[in-house]
Amino acid sequence: MRIILCDDDEQILDQLQKYLREYHESAHLAKPEYAVYSNGDALLAPESRASALRADIAFLDVEMPGRNGINIGALLREKNPKIKIFIVTSYLDYLDDAMKFHVFRYLSKPIDKARLFRNFKEALYQISMEAEKMSIETKEETIICSSDEIVMIEKEDRRVIVHTLSRSLESVENAKYWDRLLKYRSFNRPHRSYIINLKYPPVLYP
Missing domain, CATH: 2.40.50.40 (OB fold (Dihydrolipoamide Acetyltransferase, E2P))
Known part of the structure; x- marks a missing residue:
């Protein structure tokens, strides 16, 4: 499994990785492959674009330097309809835009670990069901x-x-x-x- 994390806040990136590692360890799941980016332009750079488009799950911040998370999410969804996209932000004003490309979940900052675990578990379940x-x-x-x-x-x-x-x-x-x-x-x-x-x-x- 490949997971994308894209946020210009290093603390959020560290927190997400810590929580996701904790989830996989507690559920006795194989460690996923992480790809971490500080902005959308880095995610879509020629050397990373092809790999990013094959991701299973993406956690995207909305307001970042360069292309924002809504733009990145819509592109990922267009190229890879199976991807599960989590929008992670403090700005609820973007909810309508996120729903246009069927974002999987909308997570508010600061990240609530219990809520993240519940929604991540559902994302994994849907991925397994879609493959069945x-x-x-x-x-x-x-x-x-x-x-x-x-x-x-x-x-x-x-x-x-x-x-x-x-x-x-x-x-x-x-x-x-x-x-x-x-x-x-x-x-x-x-x-x-x-x-x-x-x-x-x-x-x-x-």
């Missing part, structure tokens, strides 16, 4: 895929249609089944007839 394979059972066949391949679940009268990146399938399971199964992944139910994958733009929806 699931089955789509129809009357004719059973298809194995990951949740990343599912664009939307649609309820049409008594039918439940699973729209994937490659095709649409009529599931033998009801909408409640899919709601429970996808609850902790990157899905949202904006309407009782739809469960959508927030990783994909609306243009992909049928």
Whole structure:
């Protein structure tokens, strides 16, 4: 696992690393790879950009010299839809901008360790769930895929249609089944007839 830390406050960077190491040790998890930057321009420098875009989790400050955390977060999310982004800041004015690119969590400074642990645990859980394979059972066949391949679940009268990146399938399971199964992944139910994958733009929806 690769984790990005980007903040112009050295004390915050030290605190984040200390807390994250403590979490991994207490949970008996393998040590992740950390990449630490003092500003957004350093994160996107030619020698670090490619590696940063492959990160699993990013903790980004908002107000930094050069490109701010909102700009950096939007770019990381565009290039790597799977990344879990934590915005870490004292300025709540940026919440609306952060939500536009589906930031995973918004953490206030000073960092509360218990809250960080809770949200980091959920991020790890979602990452593990997204990597897990699931089955789509129809009357004719059973298809194995990951949740990343599912664009939307649609309820049409008594039918439940699973729209994937490659095709649409009529599931033998009801909408409640899919709601429970996808609850902790990157899905949202904006309407009782739809469960959508927030990783994909609306243009992909049928």
